[in-house]
Amino acid sequence: MFKFIKKNILIAFSLFTLVSHSQDSIKYKNHPHFYMPIKQYVKEFGTISKKDSLQFMFKDKDTLVLLSADKKPNSVSVQYEYRDSVFLNIYKEVVFNKSKQKKWSEKKLRMKYWKDDIKLFFDKSVSKDTKQELIKFTKELSKNVDSLTIYEVSKKEDSNYFIYEINEKNSYRYDEKVKGKDGVNYYVNWDGRQRLYKCTLEINSLILFNKTFLKNSVIQDFFKSLGQFYNTELLDCESIFSGCYKENNSYLTTLDLELLKYHYSFGINKGTDLLTFEEQHAKAKKELKEHNHKMNFIHIE
Amino acid sequence: MKKNILIVLFLSVYTFSNAQNSNLEINRIYKPIERVQKKDSSYLKNAIFLKNDTLIVTSSKIKNSFLLDLGVIDSCFIEQYKNIVFGDKEYRNKYKKKEIKLWTSTIKVFFAKNVKPYLKNEMLSLFEKIDYKIDGISIEVVNQKNKSNYFIYTIDNKKHTTELYPNINSKNDISYSLQSNNKNHFYFGALRINTNKVFNKKEQVYKMKEMFIRTLGGFTLSSSLNCNSFLSDCYSISKELSENDIELINFHYKNIFDQEINYRTYEKILKKYNSSKEKASHKYAKIKI
Numbered sequence: 001m002f003k004f005i006k007k008n009i010l011i012a013f014s015l016f017t018l019v020s021h022s023q024d025s026i027k028y029k030n031h032p033h034f035y036m037p038i039k040q041y042v043k044e045f046g047t048i049s050k051k052d053s054l055q056f057m058f059k060d061k062d063t064l065v066l067l068s069a070d071k072k073p074n075s076v077s078v079q080y081e082y083r084d085s086v087f088l089n090i091y092k093e094v095v096f097n098k099s100k101q102k103k104w105s106e107k108k109l110r111m112k113y114w115k116d117d118i119k120l121f122f123d124k125s126v127s128k129d130t131k132q133e134l135i136k137f138t139k140e141l142s143k144n145v146d147s148l149t150i151y152e153v154s155k156k157e158d159s160n161y162f163i164y165e166i167n168e169k170n171s172y173r174y175d176e177k178v179k180g181k182d183g184v185n186y187y188v189n190w191d192g193r194q195r196l197y198k199c200t201l202e203i204n205s206l207i208l209f210n211k212t213f214l215k216n217s218v219i220q221d222f223f224k225s226l227g228q229f230y231n232t233e234l235l236d237c238e239s240i241f242s243g244c245y246k247e248n249n250s251y252l253t254t255l256d257l258e259l260l261k262y263h264y265s266f267g268i269n270k271g272t273d274l275l276t277f278e279e280q281h282a283k284a285k286k287e288l289k290e291h292n293h294k295m296n297f298i299h300i301e
Numbered sequence: 302m303k304k305n306i307l308i309v310l311f312l313s314v315y316t317f318s319n320a321q322n323s324n325l326e327i328n329r330i331y332k333p334i335e336r337v338q339k340k341d342s343s344y345l346k347n348a349i350f351l352k353n354d355t356l357i358v359t360s361s362k363i364k365n366s367f368l369l370d371l372g373v374i375d376s377c378f379i380e381q382y383k384n385i386v387f388g389d390k391e392y393r394n395k396y397k398k399k400e401i402k403l404w405t406s407t408i409k410v411f412f413a414k415n416v417k418p419y420l421k422n423e424m425l426s427l428f429e430k431i432d433y434k435i436d437g438i439s440i441e442v443v444n445q446k447n448k449s450n451y452f453i454y455t456i457d458n459k460k461h462t463t464e465l466y467p468n469i470n471s472k473n474d475i476s477y478s479l480q481s482n483n484k485n486h487f488y489f490g491a492l493r494i495n496t497n498k499v500f501n502k503k504e505q506v507y508k509m510k511e512m513f514i515r516t517l518g519g520f521t522l523s524s525s526l527n528c529n530s531f532l533s534d535c536y537s538i539s540k541e542l543s544e545n546d547i548e549l550i551n552f553h554y555k556n557i558f559d560q561e562i563n564y565r566t567y568e569k570i571l572k573k574y575n576s577s578k579e580k581a582s583h584k585y586a587k588i589k590i
Binding site: 253 | 325326327328329330331333347348349350351354356360361364446447448449450452465466467468480482483484486488489560
């Protein structure tokens with residue numbers, strides 16, 4: 001009897017630890033370290049705190065102090081931006097593909113965004129209608145979303161977002177990395193900090209021969225490339241995140257635009273994985289609830 | 302002992318991962334609260350609070366919850382249906398990923414110039430029959446390719462040799478390509494016959510009709526159907542749309558699913574439907590799996 005209980009307590013305990021996710025500290029990997037000579041530090045920030053004095057580094061004849069996050073050069077501090085859990089659940093689906101992520105996978109999906117302006121260049125092969133529609137759409141986005149600027153450039157070498165079309169007149173595939181059979185596809189690059197910096201979008205009007213569908217697909221895929229967004233079953237066909245093909249010209253719902261705006265806001269750390277994202281929100285919400293204080297998030301250039 | 306640990310582990314992870322999704326509201330339509338006049342009692346469920354607005358859900362459905370009217374199910378008929386949708390029993394393992402798919406928008410057909418008149422006319426008469434006899438499907442023929450969503454063309458070695466639709470498998474004598482969205486609704490199709498490989502006129506007509514009918518649901522041919530049916534795997538050049546074909550396709554379009562339904566899910570649905578009380582009175586049955 002006693003043996004039986006002992007064995008099962010062990011099982012129950014190990015299950016409990018398996019099932020609950022807990023982490024003590026949020027590890028910020030690959031965080032750049034900035035050091036400053038002691039004299040300059042005192043000049044700029046005044047006296048050295050006890051905490052700072054624990055982070056001295058000795059180089060040649062100098063004593064250097066490790067700068068804490070808020071004192072780093074080119075850093076911006078932004079207050080926590082509160083969002084309710086319903087909104088965040090939808091956000092987590094389209095950014096982290098939460099419900100479809102394999103629980104035991106090693107690869108941690110991180111949220112991605114464009115830091116620099118998006119400079120579009122359209123190849124001659126792109127039809128006028130499609131080009132006009134996309135430019136109109138991007139102008140609206142630039143207008144409505146802070147920190148997101150999109151415009152057309154006249155030279156390919158000045159751009160970071162290249163769009164071309166495969167049609168009866170052009171069959172040249174500029175980048176074989178762009179894969180997919182549904183008529184519009186893109187390939188986007190990102191750096192170690194999850195910042196998107198280059199994209200190639202391929203339109204195939206031989207596959208998508210219906211004009212309305214083609215326009216819709218181009219807009220949808222372009223939008224997705226702004227954050228490598230996923231589709232979600234939570235939203236119906238009117239949403240750009242539904243993966244449906246609409247036959248009307250209203251591309252974005254109020255919620256779609258809000259999700260994009262939030263993605264380009266800085267009231268939470270960028271480039272994080274799902275777990276970190278959830279933990280930071282939990283911490284920030286706790287601060288807000290218990291101390292009525294908004295946490296600050298520091299972003300470094 | 303080891304076996305017990307494994308079973309307990311598996312069950313706990315399984316239940317943990319499924320517990321949160323039992324009443325998931327999907328396919329939500331959000332509207333700003335000011336624009337909504339009629340609000341039901343639970344209008345704040347899953348509402349989103351923004352700085353300048355509140356968005357509420359005006360339409361949605363619960364995942365894995367269905368309102369179905371399958372009528373009184375004949376066991377022989379339902380087996381035939383499962384065969385054409387998920388594949389014949391013996392080969393069903395090959396089609397593990399097969400799901401229920403259908404058209405929810407009008408099929409707008411465009412014929413390429415190279416399609417010969419006799420072929421085109423036969424297809425037109427088939428479209429008329431389908432449009433008339435099958436509820437839930439409407440077919441139109443359009444004159445401009447860029448306004449269509451279903452493209453039909455032919456290939457013959459003399460003049461037309463290149464595939465006009467890139468996703469068509471050029472190795473096949475006759476081939477089709479369908480695109481469906483996340484809800485498993487078809488929105489694009491293409492159908493192509495190589496008249497050099499299929500050289501008999503009557504066979505061309507037969508094969509084109511058979512393929513087109515298959516594209517109405519991504520159906521596979523089954524050995525459980527009578528030879529006069531297009532959905533039977535039996536070869537017969539003088540087929541016409543049979544009563545059985547019509548019945549099966551009508552059944553397919555009787556209930557529109559808005560999520561992915563594979564064979565296993567469908568079996569669960571049927572089981573629950575068979576044990577529900579409403580089925581006898583021909584009313585819709587509320588099923589949750």
